[in-house]
Amino acid sequence: MSADPDRTAEAQAAVRCTGLRYDFGDTRAVDDLDLTVRTGETFGLLGPNGAGKTTAIRAITTLLPVPSGMIQVFGTDVAKDRMSVRRLLGYVPQQLSADAGLTGRENVSLFARVYDVPRREREARVDEALAAVALSGDAHRLAGTFSGGMVRRLELAQALVSAPRLLILDEPTIGLDPIARTSVWDRITEIKNATGMTVLVTTHYMDEAEQYCDRVALMHKGRIRALGTPDELKAELPGEYAAPSLEDVFRYHAGSGLQGADNESDGEDFRDVRRTRNTANRVR
Amino acid sequence: MSAVPATPRTASAETAVGATASTSGGPVLSLLLTAPRPRTGWRVVPARVGAMCIVELQKLRHDRTELYTRAIQPALWLLIYGETFTRLHAIPTGGIPYLDFLAPGIIAQSAMFIAIFYGIMIIWERDAGVLTKLLVTPTPRAALVTGKAFAAGVKATIQAVVVVVIAALLGVGLTWNPLKLIAVALVVILGGAFFSCLSMTIAGIVLTRDRLMGIGQAITMPLFFSSSALYPVSVMPGWLQAISKCNPLSYQVDALRGLLLGVPSHLLTDFTVLVVAALLGILAASSLLGRLAK
Numbered sequence: 001m002s003a004d005p006d007r008t009a010e011a012q013a014a015v016r017c018t019g020l021r022y023d024f025g026d027t028r029a030v031d032d033l034d035l036t037v038r039t040g041e042t043f044g045l046l047g048p049n050g051a052g053k054t055t056a057i058r059a060i061t062t063l064l065p066v067p068s069g070m071i072q073v074f075g076t077d078v079a080k081d082r083m084s085v086r087r088l089l090g091y092v093p094q095q096l097s098a099d100a101g102l103t104g105r106e107n108v109s110l111f112a113r114v115y116d117v118p119r120r121e122r123e124a125r126v127d128e129a130l131a132a133v134a135l136s137g138d139a140h141r142l143a144g145t146f147s148g149g150m151v152r153r154l155e156l157a158q159a160l161v162s163a164p165r166l167l168i169l170d171e172p173t174i175g176l177d178p179i180a181r182t183s184v185w186d187r188i189t190e191i192k193n194a195t196g197m198t199v200l201v202t203t204h205y206m207d208e209a210e211q212y213c214d215r216v217a218l219m220h221k222g223r224i225r226a227l228g229t230p231d232e233l234k235a236e237l238p239g240e241y242a243a244p245s246l247e248d249v250f251r252y253h254a255g256s257g258l259q260g261a262d263n264e265s266d267g268e269d270f271r272d273v274r275r276t277r278n279t280a281n282r283v284r
Numbered sequence: 285m286s287a288v289p290a291t292p293r294t295a296s297a298e299t300a301v302g303a304t305a306s307t308s309g310g311p312v313l314s315l316l317l318t319a320p321r322p323r324t325g326w327r328v329v330p331a332r333v334g335a336m337c338i339v340e341l342q343k344l345r346h347d348r349t350e351l352y353t354r355a356i357q358p359a360l361w362l363l364i365y366g367e368t369f370t371r372l373h374a375i376p377t378g379g380i381p382y383l384d385f386l387a388p389g390i391i392a393q394s395a396m397f398i399a400i401f402y403g404i405m406i407i408w409e410r411d412a413g414v415l416t417k418l419l420v421t422p423t424p425r426a427a428l429v430t431g432k433a434f435a436a437g438v439k440a441t442i443q444a445v446v447v448v449v450i451a452a453l454l455g456v457g458l459t460w461n462p463l464k465l466i467a468v469a470l471v472v473i474l475g476g477a478f479f480s481c482l483s484m485t486i487a488g489i490v491l492t493r494d495r496l497m498g499i500g501q502a503i504t505m506p507l508f509f510s511s512s513a514l515y516p517v518s519v520m521p522g523w524l525q526a527i528s529k530c531n532p533l534s535y536q537v538d539a540l541r542g543l544l545l546g547v548p549s550h551l552l553t554d555f556t557v558l559v560v561a562a563l564l565g566i567l568a569a570s571s572l573l574g575r576l577a578k
Contacts, residue, residue: 061420062420063416063419063420063577064578083322083422083424086420086421086422087319087322087422088319089420091417091420093413093416093417094413095412095413095416096413097412097413097414097416097417098414099339099343099409099412099414100412101343101346101347102339102342102343102346103342103346106339106342110335110338110339111417111421112320113331113334113335113338114331114332114335114418114421114422114423115319115320115421115422116320116321116322116323116331116422117320118320118321121315121320124315125315125316128311128312128313128314128315128316129316131311131312132311132313132316142346155417158417160316161316162319162320163315163316163317163318163319163320164319165319190311191311191313194311194312194313195313195316195317
């Protein structure tokens with residue numbers, strides 16, 4: 001993990017995280033994390049289950065306190081001015097979460113209201129957000145009748161309605177079928193191109209990281225083990241890999257911890273997906 | 285909407301900086317480029333309360349099942365218990381028919397039952413991830429809890445309207461003075477706010493739905509029986525009178541009786557107790573809400 005010498009005069013960072021540490025009981029989830037997300041980029045945070053990705057994200061979104069270290073979002077200190085930071089963020093959590101008892105439109109309107117969108121603008125803004133995720137036609141239906149991919153797109157609309165400068169997505173495509181995955185990513189890409197917002201995403205899917213992220217960081221045991229563009233990371237691998245993929249990079253950096261505890265890791269993976277599916281069922 | 289080509293990007297991280305809606309094929313996001321102007325100061329809480337109440341009303345509009353099923357119990361209380369005890373003349377009511385005496389008590393009870401299980405909804409929202417997302421919005425925790433508390437109050441009020449209609453059909457002589465009815469709604473909202481905060485506070489302590497169900501079941505009946513809903517405080521044994529004095533439901537019932545039946549009551553004390561109880565409830569629930577966010 002090194003500072004990029006060729007970008008010394010970089011613009012204000014979207015996220016600057018220094019020395020972040022977070023413990024759950026005796027377990028150190030995040031261990032002295034330094035991380036900079038540049039304005040306008042799509043930044044992928046990769047790593048095995050339990051690497052500390054979600055904990056780091058939850059600290060950035062103000063959900064968890066910052067016990068030691070510092071996090072700034074566009075220069076605003078997360079620990080000191082939560083409300084200002086929240087106004088800069090759009091957050092889509094790992095779980096598929098929409099209020100099943102409300103229609104798609106009502107779900108988005110609620111977020112327009114809590115972000116203080118004035119009444120005269122609300123309808124048009126909600127329309128625009130729904131159109132951006134291709135849900136205009138289904139917005140009158142109860143969210144409980146939506147498929148997993150539709151719920152995820154609805155969540156994007158909820159996050160979008162307040163015009164955030166930083167969109168934070170925690171495993172946005174977990175539990176979705178390949179078509180829904182592509183559709184979610186297409187919407188994210190379109191929205192990003194249209195608004196110029198910064199995107200911070202965690203994912204398990206190396207193909208997604210390779211295809212959609214400008215830079216990725218590989219996190220393992222609470223620390224960042226590798227950082228760069230997908231191409232840079234592949235080029236940095238030792239010679240034994242003929243045509244390395246990002247998956248090889250993942251294995252190379254996180255492998256030591258995974259080989260020993262392969263089964264345990266698989267088990268967690270399964271639990272994660274199952275929890276998400278349960279939610280999808282409940283929402284349905 | 286045609287897809288933007290999703291080609292793998294290379295070194296430059298600046299490709300999208302400053303890009304605007306002009307990108308071909310993408311959505312037009314003219315409004316979504318500027319963040320709304322934040323409300324500040326005292327305006328935040330009423331705005332969030334409004335948002336939460338609207339959500340509650342929208343949900344009730346989509347699914348009224350709960351409204352109907354929850355009308356059954358109060359109807360039975362009034363119809364069977366009320367009619368029977370009216371004939372027995374066993375309870376001193378100060379000259380009014382027992383059914384009339386009972387009606388405000390049952391209104392308060394059914395409103396309390398709704399509110400006392402509101403914490404379960406908070407836990408459900410936590411489990412479903414909905415609460416997490418609300419906690420990341422610019423809504424201070426106290427404002428979120430206040431919003432939820434008043435939403436519970438609105439729900440309780442709608443339930444109270446159903447019970448008032450049932451009582452009127454059974455021939456209870458209630459007031460139709462609109463000012464008094466507005467005051468009745470206010471009393472029910474304040475009671476709903478307090479009992480939902482009690483429920484959310486317990487939710488913040490026990491953290492699971494099953495435990496909260498058990499505790500909810502365990503406390504509703506003691507709250508009901510130690511209040512003046514079924515019988516006047518004067519006929520209670522001394523120790524129960526002392527408990528009744530600490531029970532906000534008693535004050536709620538007293539206020540409802542005074543407003544709906546015109547019997548002597550202590551409206552100023554009742555309102556003061558209910559407002560203070562609701563404020564304390566909001567304080568307790570919002571300080572424990574963080575435990576649900578983890």
